[in-house]
Amino acid sequence: MSIGKYLTNAGVLGSVFSAIGAAKQAQQMPRDWRRFLIWGVWAAGLALAIASAAKQQQDEEYVESLHLSAREEKAAVKARRKRRTAA
Numbered sequence: 001m002s003i004g005k006y007l008t009n010a011g012v013l014g015s016v017f018s019a020i021g022a023a024k025q026a027q028q029m030p031r032d033w034r035r036f037l038i039w040g041v042w043a044a045g046l047a048l049a050i051a052s053a054a055k056q057q058q059d060e061e062y063v064e065s066l067h068l069s070a071r072e073e074k075a076a077v078k079a080r081r082k083r084r085t086a087a
Contacts, residue, residue: 005056011049018042 006012022042026035 006050006053009049009053009056011052012046015042015046015049018045 019042022038026038029035029038
């Protein structure tokens with residue numbers, strides 16, 4: 001597992017850079033539970049971005065398998081039609 005796919009993922013980069021905005025917003029707030037909520041939401045967004053980057057290759061493989069099965073199905077339908085017209 002290479003770290004490069006995480007460092008170049010737009011979602012992960014956006015989430016990391018959004019920490020600057022969260023920090024600025026947290027500094028201007030009173031010190032209460034809302035500050036923890038801001039950082040919790042930011043951490044959840046970062047976790048989702050990382051999970052998305054981790055699953056990206058599996059998603060691409062799944063889409064490719066769908067395309068392959070669709071092509072095979074088209075070929076099977078075409079072969080059935082060809083056999084019907086030949087008979």
